Amino acid sequence: METENVVGQWRRFERTADGRTEYREVRQEGIRCLLRWGAVGGSGRAMTVTRDDVADAGRHAARKAREYLRKGFAEVEAGGGGPAEGSVDGSIDPSTDGVAGGPAEARPGAGRGVGSEAGARKGAGAGTPDGAWGGTPDEACGRTPGGAGGGSGAARPELRPVLDVLPGGDAFLPVAGFDGIHRRRRPALDPTAGFHEYLVLRDGGRGAISFNVRAASHDPEAVGAFLGFLDTRRDLPFDGGSHHKLRLTAPVGRFTHALLCSPALGRSHHAFPGIADRVASACPVFDCEIGDADTEVLADARIHGHGAVRRAEWDREPRPVVDLRFDVQPSFHAPARKKFLVCKAEDLRSLLSALPGASVESWLEVRSFRGEVRRFTPRTAPAYEDLLPFLLGAI
Numbered sequence: 001m002e003t004e005n006v007v008g009q010w011r012r013f014e015r016t017a018d019g020r021t022e023y024r025e026v027r028q029e030g031i032r033c034l035l036r037w038g039a040v041g042g043s044g045r046a047m048t049v050t051r052d053d054v055a056d057a058g059r060h061a062a063r064k065a066r067e068y069l070r071k072g073f074a075e076v077e078a079g080g081g082g083p084a085e086g087s088v089d090g091s092i093d094p095s096t097d098g099v100a101g102g103p104a105e106a107r108p109g110a111g112r113g114v115g116s117e118a119g120a121r122k123g124a125g126a127g128t129p130d131g132a133w134g135g136t137p138d139e140a141c142g143r144t145p146g147g148a149g150g151g152s153g154a155a156r157p158e159l160r161p162v163l164d165v166l167p168g169g170d171a172f173l174p175v176a177g178f179d180g181i182h183r184r185r186r187p188a189l190d191p192t193a194g195f196h197e198y199l200v201l202r203d204g205g206r207g208a209i210s211f212n213v214r215a216a217s218h219d220p221e222a223v224g225a226f227l228g229f230l231d232t233r234r235d236l237p238f239d240g241g242s243h244h245k246l247r248l249t250a251p252v253g254r255f256t257h258a259l260l261c262s263p264a265l266g267r268s269h270h271a272f273p274g275i276a277d278r279v280a281s282a283c284p285v286f287d288c289e290i291g292d293a294d295t296e297v298l299a300d301a302r303i304h305g306h307g308a309v310r311r312a313e314w315d316r317e318p319r320p321v322v323d324l325r326f327d328v329q330p331s332f333h334a335p336a337r338k339k340f341l342v343c344k345a346e347d348l349r350s351l352l353s354a355l356p357g358a359s360v361e362s363w364l365e366v367r368s369f370r371g372e373v374r375r376f377t378p379r380t381a382p383a384y385e386d387l388l389p390f391l392l393g394a395i
Contacts, residue, residue: 011065013073014040024068025078028061029264030054030242031296035064036273046273050300161205165275172199178227180205195312200227202234207278209237209260210268217315222253226284229258237262237280242296248284253314255284265300283311288320288393291369298342307344320391322348323367328358340367348384355381369393
């Protein structure tokens with residue numbers, strides 16, 4: 001069978017021993033490799049590996065395919081056996097290079113991808129799921145039992161509505177004044193705890209845009225304004241782009257912009273493989289929180305990395321873009337970083353504090369969300385507070 005990786009399509013490998021059939025599946029989606037594995041008829045597991053760019057992700061997916069073949073797996077038509085992917089816990093794939101689940105930190109010195117433009121999570125797992133699925137494997141995949149497979153030449157499986165696949169989907173209630181927008185409250189007891197979950201449905205309910213609001217910061221008027229903005233943009237996160245940063249037609253609270261992420265970037269429902277690629281995500285943001293020209297790798301680091309934007313907190317203070325490259329000696333940040341990394345405000349504070357006492361050759365460059373760069377030396381290092389207007393822009 002053809003072993004070349006096909007972007008966006010699952011490749012499935014199976015091996016039978018002692019009456020037990022195991023499967024491995026791999027798919028490239030942009031800069032990510034999606035992995036699924038387990039025993040046919042049992043609980044499956046899944047993980048997402050984020051690479052530096054699309055070409056690197058393609059090479060990684062091809063390596064995984066060759067590894068499976070080397071270990072005695074045979075490639076079969078995708079969808080033929082119906083993987084049991086109901087349980088997604090970000091565990092270690094037994095055939096990976098020891099890459100654990102859970103996001104790595106996008107900070108100086110973290111992960112194998114620190115040398116990349118964003119210092120993003122190369123080799124990071126998919127993180128913690130939203131909840132466990134207790135249904136059958138077919139239900140978890142969004143298939144009806146005995147439905148057609150999704151392989152080449154096979155009939156497209158019927159996609160069940162998102163609310164039918166989600167556990168507790170019947171708890172979502174229509175939002176008054178909007179067509180096809182639903183909300184549920186988790187938990188329902190303490191009014192100051194938990195989240196309000198929203199789904200803006202599309203494609204006859206088979207897809208959606210999702211966002212959460214922490215109950216303590218839930219403002220019905222602000223949420224209503226954001227829903228009105230999304231109402232006419234339901235298809236935008238599915239246009240093939242990884243993300244869109246858009247100016248709101250009217251401010252939502254203090255927020256001036258909206259961030260719409262594709263299903264692959266947002267990963268809002270990665271715990272439910274049957275709908276994971278059909279649910280995008282959105283949230284209001286400050287202009288300074290997402291770079292005007294951010295690549296997918298940079299956007300991934302800002303919303304999933306260490307010190308990421310807390311998208312469900314609608315009463316938060318701005319978390320401006322802090323991209324750094326530097327050579328400050330001595331400092332605990334050694335060795336030098338010659339490419340811009342996505343960092344935390346605390347890293348910038350520390351480096352600015354260390355710079356005046358560093359060697360005369362030391363330097364630090366800061367890049368803002370607009371792509372503007374400022375360079376500092378031990379003689380010109382400002383206080384962190386003096387640099388805030390540059391980082392925040394007009395709030």
